[in-house]
Amino acid sequence: LRVAFDGDAVLFSNESERVFKRGLQAFLEHEEEKVKDPMNQGLFKTFLEVLERLKKKLKDPNDPYKKCPIRTYLVTSRDGGCGGYRAFNTLRMWGLRVDEAVFLGGSKKGPTLEKIRPHIFFDDQQSHVEAALKVGTVACHVPISSE
Known part of the structure; x- marks a missing residue:
């Protein structure tokens, strides 16, 4: 089972997305200023927590090379700079991880999703x-919370 999540307004709150609406420069400055501050949780943080608990149960302690049948992905428009670091820092502070993270720096998500081929993808942007x-991926629109 491959599950892919967008970051802002899905795993994380929509705080940074609201700042981005003021412009790219405002977003970059905000992320640099807050790079060490974890973001608030988004609507699907608890779902990732459940998947991580399930993955731990499915791991074979006697065979560390056996692959878990569940893989999680972060597919985000954030770049690999402060914005990406803040995403990783937030997950780390929550005690969560994803198997792979893709920082697209504003590029389209379709080609990446075509390569990953997740069984389901969650995003707050209808265009994504x-x-x-x-590209044949089941995708769910996540309504943006009004925090």
Whole structure:
């Protein structure tokens, strides 16, 4: 089972996304200022927590090389700079991890999803949901919370 999540407004709160609406420079400055501060949780943080607990149960302590049948992905428009570091820092502070993270720096998500081929993808942007559907990925639109 491969599950892919967007970051802002899905795993994380929409705080940074609201800042981005003021412009890229405002977003970059905000992320640099807050790089060591974890983000608040988004609507799907608890779902990732459940998947991580399930993955731990499925691991074979006698065979560390056996692959878990569940893989989780972070597919985000954030870049690999402060924005990406803040995402990783937030997951680490929550005690969570993903198997793979892709920082697209604003590039389209469709080609990445086509390569990963997740069974389901969660995103708050309708354009990313539609791009996922075009490459054959089941995608769910996550409504943006009004925090």
